[in-house]
Each structure stands twice: as structure tokens, then as C-alpha cells.
Amino acid sequence: MNGETTLGRFDTQTALVGAGTGAEMTLVLTVVMTVAAAVIFVAVMGVAWWAWRRETNVRPWWVWTGGVVVPVITLALLVVGSSLTLAAIGEVDEEPAVIEVTGHQYWWDVIHDPRDRSLRDANEIVLPVDQPVTLRLKSEDVIHSFWVPSISGKMDMIPGRTNALTVTATRIGRFRGQCAEFCGLSHPLMAFEVVVVSTENYAAYLDGLETEARDADTLQRTRGRDVFIEAGCPACHAIRGVAEGARIGPDLTRVGGRASLGAGMWAMNVGNLAGWIADVQDMKPGAQMPSYNHLSGPDLRAVAHYLESLK
Ligand code: HEC
Numbered sequence: 001m002n003g004e005t006t007l008g009r010f011d012t013q014t015a016l017v018g019a020g021t022g023a024e025m026t027l028v029l030t031v032v033m034t035v036a037a038a039v040i041f042v043a044v045m046g047v048a049w050w051a052w053r054r055e056t057n058v059r060p061w062w063v064w065t066g067g068v069v070v071p072v073i074t075l076a077l078l079v080v081g082s083s084l085t086l087a088a089i090g091e092v093d094e095e096p097a098v099i100e101v102t103g104h105q106y107w108w109d110v111i112h113d114p115r116d117r118s119l120r121d122a123n124e125i126v127l128p129v130d131q132p133v134t135l136r137l138k139s140e141d142v143i144h145s146f147w148v149p150s151i152s153g154k155m156d157m158i159p160g161r162t163n164a165l166t167v168t169a170t171r172i173g174r175f176r177g178q179c180a181e182f183c184g185l186s187h188p189l190m191a192f193e194v195v196v197v198s199t200e201n202y203a204a205y206l207d208g209l210e211t212e213a214r215d216a217d218t219l220q221r222t223r224g225r226d227v228f229i230e231a232g233c234p235a236c237h238a239i240r241g242v243a244e245g246a247r248i249g250p251d252l253t254r255v256g257g258r259a260s261l262g263a264g265m266w267a268m269n270v271g272n273l274a275g276w277i278a279d280v281q282d283m284k285p286g287a288q289m290p291s292y293n294h295l296s297g298p299d300l301r302a303v304a305h306y307l308e309s310l311k
């Protein structure tokens, strides 16, 4: 989904910019712990220097207080602080919306409102700002890990179970996420984007998910749609209104509207689309899609132009 971009694209995968309540609380905790550690380090070094400079031995009182009492109290405070933060993350007042995200080698299937499984998208998760959302995290193959550093901490996606991560995005913008658990050859190429939008734009986005794909409105795009069907792409990909049902690869109904191609990896444009279709194994080694290097040049261009027009 384009528009509403307030931050740059590839500099947004950082835990130092808080854009969700979980990440903000973790950031505060990190700063408190780092400052506390720095103060303790300086104090210990000071005391060590003082003890070293003394002519006579220090009294045991110093050892007991500085070596046992103070560390026990300090560590206890930090443990309480981090436990309270952990407990507070994910606590929400209103009933959260539910989005189901399923990890696949090496892409993300996204279902907005799992009761209506047709509200489907891929490799891009749109979130409403300031509203709690529970992400139901699953996997279809191996263990992946869902991580958007600016929004929240990590959560594993484990085959055969559903993990819940409740997040509240607090800033409109675009934030990068990344699979954080080694999951195969192209694990480092398994990223995605989270787009945080206003409540009105979120409603518009959900409406858009219900509509069919844009019509092929030029000769080339019509040819591209035919190539898509003739080449057998619908065995794995769905385009709503054109070819439905297949779930082995990402839903392509709005593929041209995503900011990136190949799960957060390349800019979305006709050139990259054509390169992907002709030689996906070069752009993403091990991807569960064959390279279509037998397509003629005009057919390849046509299908790339057609997919790019789907917004
Ligand atoms: C055997 C199943 C399969 C077939 C057949 C297949 N694909 Fe794919 N396709 C995939 C998978 C799996 C992915 C996700 C790859 C990844 O990112 O790891 C994918 C990804 C894509 C993407 C990127 C989507 C995105 O969100 O970035 C495009 C575009 C695409 N395929 C187009 C095609 C076209 C066009 C054809 C037919 C010429 C085709 N595919 C045939 C399985 C398939």
C-alpha cells in the first residue's frame, strides 16, 4: 500500500525509533538499564581506585555492602522493572482486531480478520494507528520469527501452533520487519513491510481487500493476464476475479501496489518483476517458485506490466 510515507524505507528497521507501545517500553527499559550499568561501572571503578590508593586494608564493611547488599538491591530493582515492563507490553483496554500472519519459506501470508479468510494480502501488513491488534502467528513449514523492531519484540512462528502478539502502532509510517530465525537458504531475504495508516485509510484498505483485481485495460495487460494463466501461475498464485484458490505463493491481487517485491527485498517495478519471473532462483535462491526463463521477451514484458498494474 502506497502513500502516507513519513519515514524512508530501508532506514526504518531499527529498535531505536519507537513506533509501537511494545518497542517504546522496551526502549525505555534499555535506556534505564544502560544508564544504570554505566553509573555502577563508574562507581565500582572509583571505589577500586580508592582502595588501591590506600595504605591500609579496607574494612570488611565495604566488601559486604559494595559486594553483596548493593548488587542484590540493584539487581532486584532491575528484575522488578523488566518484569513489570514485560507484563505491561500487550496489555490493552479495547478488544484488539485480529490479523493472521503465516510464515512460509520465504514470504508472509496475511489475513485481515481471520473469520473472513478472503481478506488476504501478502508480504505487507497494514495496521491502523493507535489501535491494538493481535497478530496470530503461524508457520506452514519451518520455524520463523516475526520481528518488527520499531513496533514490538520478536515472536516465534512455530508449525502446528499459534502464537499471539498484541501490538499497538503509535506512528503513521512504514516500518521494516525481518524473519529473525534461520529458516533456510533465503532466510536473510525474508523481510516485509508494516504500513501504519490512519483509521480512515485502514477502513479503505479493508474495503479494497474485498474487491476483485483491477481489469486488464490495455492490449499488453490483457496479453499479460493470458500469459499468467497459460504459463500455469494460478497453480500457486491467486488473483481475485482472475484465478482464485491457490495458496502456495503470495496473493497477487494487489501485487503492484506493494512498495517492494519478493518479501521486502526489491523495489516494485516492471523491470524487477520481469527479472523475478524469468530468474527468481537468481534473485532469491531456494524460493519455492520455478524460474520461467522459457517465456518469450514480449510475453515476459506483458505479464510484468500486467502484474505491475494490479494495485
Ligand atoms: C510452484 C508454485 C509457483 C508457481 C507455479 C509460480 N509461483 Fe510465483 N511465487 C511462488 C512463491 C512460493 C513465491 C514467494 C517466493 C519468496 O518470496 O520466497 C512467489 C512469488 C512471486 C512473486 C512475488 C510476489 C511478492 O509479493 O513479492 C511474483 C510477482 C510471482 N511469484 C509471479 C509469478 C508468475 C507470473 C508466475 C507464472 C509465470 C508464477 N509466479 C508461478 C510460487 C509459485
Ligand SMILES: [Cu+2]
Pocket: 103, 104, 105, 106, 143, 144, 145, 179, 180, 181, 182, 183, 187, 190
Ligand atoms: Cu523465515
